[in-house]
Amino acid sequence: MTQETGGFAALDLNPNIVAAVLATGYEEPSAIQQQSIPIILAGHDMIGQAQTGTGKTAAFALPILNKIDVSKREPQALILAPTRELALQVATAFETYAKQMPGVNVVAVYGGAPMGPQLRAIRNGAQIVVATPGRLCDHLRRDEKVLSTVQYLVLDEADEMLKLGFMDDLEVIFDAIPASRQTVLFSATLPSSIRSIAERHLREPKHVKIQSKTQTVTAIDQAHLMVHADQKIPAVLRLLEVEEFDALIAFVRTKQATLDLAAALEAKGYKAAALNGDIAQNQRERVIDSLKDGRLDIVVATDVAARGLDVPRITHVFNVDMPYDPESYVHRIGRTGRAGREGRALLLVTPRERRMLQVIERVTGQKVAEARLPNAQAVLDARIKKLTASLAPLVAEAEATHGELFDRLTADLGCSARALASALLRKATNGQALDLPSVEREQPLVPSFAPRGERTERGERSDRGGDRERRAPMPLAEGRVRCRTALGARDGIAAKNLLGAILNEGGLARDAIGRIQVRDSFSLIELPEDGLERLLTKLKDTRVAGKQLKLRRYRED
Secondary structure (H helix, E strand, C coil), X not given: CCCCCCHHHHHCCCHHHHHHHHHCCCCCCCHHHHHHHHHHHCXXXXXXXXXCCCCHHHHHHXXXXXXXXXXXXXXXXXXXXXXXXXXXXXXXXXHHHCCCCCCCCEEXXXXXXXXXXXXXXXXXXXXXXXXXXXXXXXXXXXXXXXXXCCCEEEECCHHXXXXXXXXXXXXXXXXXXXXXXXXXXXXXXXXXXXXXXXXXXXXXXXXXXXXXXXXXXXXXXXXXEECCHHHHHHHHHHHHHHCCCCEEEXXXXXXXXXXHXXXXXXXXXXXXEEECCXXXXXXXXXXXXXXXXXXXXXXXXXXXXXXXXXXCCEXXXXXXXXXXXXXXXXXXXXXXXXHHCCEEEEEEECHHHHHHHHHHHHHHCXXXXXXXXXXXXXXXXXXXXXXXXXXXXXXXHHHHHHHHHHHHHHHHHCCCXXXXXXXXXXXXXXXXXXXXXXXXXXXXXXXXXXXXXXXXXXXXXXXXXXCCXXXXXXXXXXXXXXXXXXXXXXXXXXXXXXXXXXXXXXXXXXXXXXXXXXXXXXXXXXXXXXXXXXXXXXXXXXXXXXXXXXXXXXXXX
């Protein structure tokens, strides 16, 4: 099927949108896209039941972009998402698919960022608004007419929005946008609460249901490591010290990232090259041929540039940058483990990307185990092992071929055999640190952290150093008190779990709850001082993740 006669082009989309999609590396629409795009283009309301990872973002983004009137500088499409992370992800997808549509503006609206610039972006003519319900309601309280021109509404992951207690906010938003709008609702499940919303706010919706195919990559050893975004290159260099690989492909998101990482690898002596969309076809072929025959050992590539790359000697895949969706992840790591060989895939995850890691695990049906960056001892052992392996083939004949020279050098230098051997080793290893204190001094170990330390309700990490349980809490807003629960990150608790439980069981409005700080062994939650004892009584038997909340007022010394 050619791109001209089939695939995305056959869906009657604007050619500029099709070109942008093809540039991302996708050639054929997924099942949810094939069924949803024609329905949305035709103007019908729709309910789509599909898991994250099935391509549902493009299923609504592409037809909405197709319907946008670029000449009108006003909000035309509103996409609601349950979390800041998803809102940013969806906004980025819209911007990617609109790259060849000059005049299309997208704004992401979420808590934790200044309200002024967001409201100005909407008023200044952003045609596409991607928002979390709570923050959007904050804007509506300032300007109730700000969404009066919206023609298309999408509720993405509607079931998650209700779990987080956004039902009241959704009703406010429904009332603030024209009743004549087209409404599309996506949800992994369809509980009675979702059906109730559909009955009240959708007009004769078409139904699309996609069964997610479990993608298995059982032949590949998978692991993830938590790092901060600016620590990725040091992390990769540290990992390469201990990983025993034949050939490796490292995936990054941007052309510049391929150049930066390849340069860092070459500086450390690795045979590496970049592969991105700016590289000419003949040069691309030379890079792949070099990887096949061993002249190169590492290729740093973008997803698009790596299309069709099939090199059996690839033993490792490093996902230096998180893929945009689980399908891309499966496609990436499938580059290794070929022809019955063992394969290993490592994924670097920043704090804000934890959610996508969970999505990947859910869609693939496999747990991506947590790993730690190697410590100085592990690096030292690996260096000595490599040195031993390089010397082993030489030892048998070395005395016969170089014994007399060794004796002469010892005499000329007036040194012991041990001193000369040590000097030769130092020269052969280019001054590489081969003792523990020196390895420890080389560079600070990049922190590899589990979901611990402090995380706020908005997903921000204010404790960048990891597990600082005794750090002073942030100042309280007037009229609020801080409460404590013994549940923390090590119990598998996230801020949204605590927020949802308190909203559902306590009967509070969302804006009544302040900052939520999740630490390793406990969490702190800001609640209204007025009526606190009644609230704590209500929450007495509340359970989160199967464990009792046991919320108590926090006495600060």
